[in-house]
Amino acid sequence: MTIVELGLPKRLVEFTVDGQAVSVPEGATILDACSAVGKEIPTLCYGDTLKPANACRVCMVEVEGSRTLVPSCSRKAEPGMVVHTDSERTRTSRKVVLELLGSATDLSTTPGVAEWMAEAGADPERFGPPAPPSDDRDDALPGEHEPVDGLTAATVRQPVKVDNALYVRDYGKCILCYKCVDACGDQWQNSFAISVAGRGFGARISTEFSTPLPDSACVYCGNCVEVCPTGALSFKAEHDKREDGTWDESAQTETTTVCTFCGVGCNLTLHVQDNEIVKVTSPHDSSVTHGNLCIKGRFGWQHVQNT
Numbered sequence: 001m002t003i004v005e006l007g008l009p010k011r012l013v014e015f016t017v018d019g020q021a022v023s024v025p026e027g028a029t030i031l032d033a034c035s036a037v038g039k040e041i042p043t044l045c046y047g048d049t050l051k052p053a054n055a056c057r058v059c060m061v062e063v064e065g066s067r068t069l070v071p072s073c074s075r076k077a078e079p080g081m082v083v084h085t086d087s088e089r090t091r092t093s094r095k096v097v098l099e100l101l102g103s104a105t106d107l108s109t110t111p112g113v114a115e116w117m118a119e120a121g122a123d124p125e126r127f128g129p130p131a132p133p134s135d136d137r138d139d140a141l142p143g144e145h146e147p148v149d150g151l152t153a154a155t156v157r158q159p160v161k162v163d164n165a166l167y168v169r170d171y172g173k174c175i176l177c178y179k180c181v182d183a184c185g186d187q188w189q190n191s192f193a194i195s196v197a198g199r200g201f202g203a204r205i206s207t208e209f210s211t212p213l214p215d216s217a218c219v220y221c222g223n224c225v226e227v228c229p230t231g232a233l234s235f236k237a238e239h240d241k242r243e244d245g246t247w248d249e250s251a252q253t254e255t256t257t258v259c260t261f262c263g264v265g266c267n268l269t270l271h272v273q274d275n276e277i278v279k280v281t282s283p284h285d286s287s288v289t290h291g292n293l294c295i296k297g298r299f300g301w302q303h304v305q306n307t
Contacts, residue, residue: 015081022077030061030072030083041085042094042116044101044229045177046073049284049291050187053178057097058116062087069093091120098122103130103153106173109231109242124153133157133172138210140202154201160239163212166299167225168239173232174205180224180233181205188292193218205232222298226281226291235279248273256283261296264288268297277301 010025017034024033029052034041043059046052052074060069064082069089084090098117102124107113116122131152134140136159148154157172176196185192193216197206207216225233234242241247252273259266267286271279280298284291 013077013079015077015079015083017083018085024077028077030063030070030075030077030081031059033077034072034085039085041072042112043073044110044113044175045179047179047182047227050179050182050227053182055177056101056175058094058101060090060093060097061085062089095120095122099124099126101175103127104155105175105230106155106157106170107230109173109234110229127153129153130155130157133159135159136161137171137202137204138197138206140198142198143202145202156201156204161213162236162239164214164220165236166220166295167222167233167235169205169213170232170234170239171204173230175230175232176203176205177229179227179229183223183227183292184218188290189219189221189223191217191219191221194224220295220299221293222295223292226293237278241273241278247278252278259293259297261300266293266297268293270301277304 010027012023013026013028014021014023016022017030017037017039020037022033022037024036031041031043031046041059041061043056045054045056046059052071054071054074057071059072061072062084063070063075094116098113098120099122101107102117102122129152131146131154133155134146134157137156146154155172156174161169161171178196181195183189184194194205194207196203197210198204207213207218222235225235238247252271254269254271256267256269259268266289267283269281269283270277271281280293280301282289282291282293282297
């Protein structure tokens with residue numbers, strides 16, 4: 001018999017969002033409350049299986065009495081709080097943040113960002129065309145910076161790292177949201193294969209001593225890929241199909257099943273295109289996996305294609 005921990009009952013917190021009265025359980029965030037009443041707030045670094053990192057600053061909202069805007073993904077709801085999600089300050093903040101992110105990184109594979117930019121009136125091109133990609137940023141010396149020409153927007157673009165057969169690292173799309181670091185580290189996998197290296201604009205995600213992934217502590221669980229919001233980390237099969245122009249999410253079906261490699265009972269969601277499994281994820285609301293898998297569950301499905 002499975003025992004489900006229900007926890008203690010929580011009192012409700014009543015406050016106001018955009019003039020609408022809202023009641024949420026104590027401990028819920030502003031973002032939780034907005035989602036519950038159907039208000040969509042854009043966010044990139046929020047992960048439903050991770051602790052808030054407060055890194056992207058896209059989800060900022062205005063709270064009356066607060067000197068600065070607050071991140072809705074981490075700010076807990078308080079009784080009597082008055083929140084504005086669509087004020088002039090929040091719109092200006094969102095517009096500038098999206099412009100800065102869009103000018104420095106490749107957001108072409110980030111779901112929903114094109115609509116957010118259009119809604120906010122964001123124009124990353126106003127900072128100039130993107131500067132040419134640099135060499136591998138891991139090779140830069142500490143404190144070394146490219147000279148600014150004043151005509152182009154500095155970017156984090158660099159050659160795509162393809163050093164294994166399972167997944168690809170395209171850090172030109174990385175917004176430094178830290179979700180991959182958290183998933184690899186103490187919040188889920190405890191491998192600590194990747195972390196943040198460098199400082200300032202030179203900050204980047206890297207392995208210890210910038211070693212290739214096969215030589216690092218990576219165990220290829222792919223849980224970093226699962227939480228990446230921009231496609232900076234992607235499955236090799238997805239990367240190859242995007243490169244040859246055959247990746248088509250609208251043509252894919254999803255089937256959730258149970259992994260057969262062991263007796264844990266992890267849920268797998270098979271993404272199939274043209275009768276081929278193109279990637280495997282796991283439902284984030286699964287009480288067994290919480291969206292996480294091991295290497296066998298995530299990548300050990302090739303034998304299905306060979307039968």
